[in-house]
Amino acid sequence: MTTIPTEATAAAAGANATAHFASDKDPYAAVKDVPPARVDKLARRVLAAVHDTIREEKVTYDEYNALKAWLIQVGKDGEWPLFLDVWVEHVVEEVATEHREGSKGTIEGPYYVPNAPECAENGVGTIPMREDEAGTKLTWTGTVTATDGTPLENAKVEVWHADNDGYYSQFEPSQPQWNLRGTFSVGEGGRFEIHTIQPAPYQIPTDGACGKLIAAAGWHAWRPAHIHVKVSAPGYELLTVQLYFPGDEHNDDDIASAVKPELILDPKPAGDGTATVDYGFVLDPVRN
Numbered sequence: 001m002t003t004i005p006t007e008a009t010a011a012a013a014g015a016n017a018t019a020h021f022a023s024d025k026d027p028y029a030a031v032k033d034v035p036p037a038r039v040d041k042l043a044r045r046v047l048a049a050v051h052d053t054i055r056e057e058k059v060t061y062d063e064y065n066a067l068k069a070w071l072i073q074v075g076k077d078g079e080w081p082l083f084l085d086v087w088v089e090h091v092v093e094e095v096a097t098e099h100r101e102g103s104k105g106t107i108e109g110p111y112y113v114p115n116a117p118e119c120a121e122n123g124v125g126t127i128p129m130r131e132d133e134a135g136t137k138l139t140w141t142g143t144v145t146a147t148d149g150t151p152l153e154n155a156k157v158e159v160w161h162a163d164n165d166g167y168y169s170q171f172e173p174s175q176p177q178w179n180l181r182g183t184f185s186v187g188e189g190g191r192f193e194i195h196t197i198q199p200a201p202y203q204i205p206t207d208g209a210c211g212k213l214i215a216a217a218g219w220h221a222w223r224p225a226h227i228h229v230k231v232s233a234p235g236y237e238l239l240t241v242q243l244y245f246p247g248d249e250h251n252d253d254d255i256a257s258a259v260k261p262e263l264i265l266d267p268k269p270a271g272d273g274t275a276t277v278d279y280g281f282v283l284d285p286v287r288n
């Protein structure tokens with residue numbers, strides 16, 4: 001599962017994202033008892049939306065064949081996780097979390113890897129990074145509490161983000177296996193203090209099928225700089241979120257539509273070239 005691609009190409013990163021998705025869990029297990037009526041309804045509605053588009057836009061055979069070739073290429077490049085997480089996941093996340101009273105979440109994206117090394121002692125720790133890791137050093141403090149205000153002292157904060165060149169470890173070959181990926185078990189009072197670097201804006205791979213769509217449609221490939229986080233505690237709903245930085249030109253036109261105003265950090269320069277930021281999480285209890 002932790003095969004690290006030998007090239008920094010879309011196909012290499014995509015193949016790896018596909019392999020990770022396939023190996024994490026059986027994606028069909030949770031839906032094995034879904035009644036045929038549900039499958040029938042969803043499949044019909046998606047197909048009807050396609051049929052409507054073809055009729056209304058008078059789609060030609062040339063366009064139909066180009067679509068077929070492109071869909072085949074998405075699979076060859078391993079880019080189905082990328083395609084779905086960039087253009088579809090944000091609506092799934094919206095529906096899945098609309099009942100929540102605690103912190104807002106957002107999409108997971110294709111580059112999460114479970115079981116990153118534990119980095120914290122009594123809530124304080126540094127993410128694995130190279131000696132010369134580029135980027136502004138960031139000290140991030142916060143607290144994990146429940147919606148009723150109880151501090152959650154057995155919470156875990158998992159963090160992963162791109163390096164200063166916009167690459168994720170385990171999806172391109174130049175970084176050590178767990179670079180910029182860490183698990184931080186919180187300390188007393190649910191508090192944590194995470195030392196990391198501020199990631200750079202991120203361009204999704206442009207040399208594969210998703211890049212081909214972006215170029216053909218005249219879109220851009222950028223996501224704003226972001227830190228991915230999963231916050232968990234027994235008995236509480238898992239919070240998957242990303243945090244953004246103020247002033248990033250792509251906060252308003254994220255290719256993955258995953259920015260929410262509540263998720264933009266307010267970092268303060270510390271004077272010594274580093275920055276500090278305070279941002280905590282509120283988890284919803286699991287519903288019965």
Ligand code: MBD
Binds near residue numbers: 111
């Ligand atoms: C990313 O880093 C990401 O977070 C998403 C959602 C999609 C592609 C790359």
Ligand code: FE
Binds near residue numbers: 109226
């Ligand atoms: Fe990301």
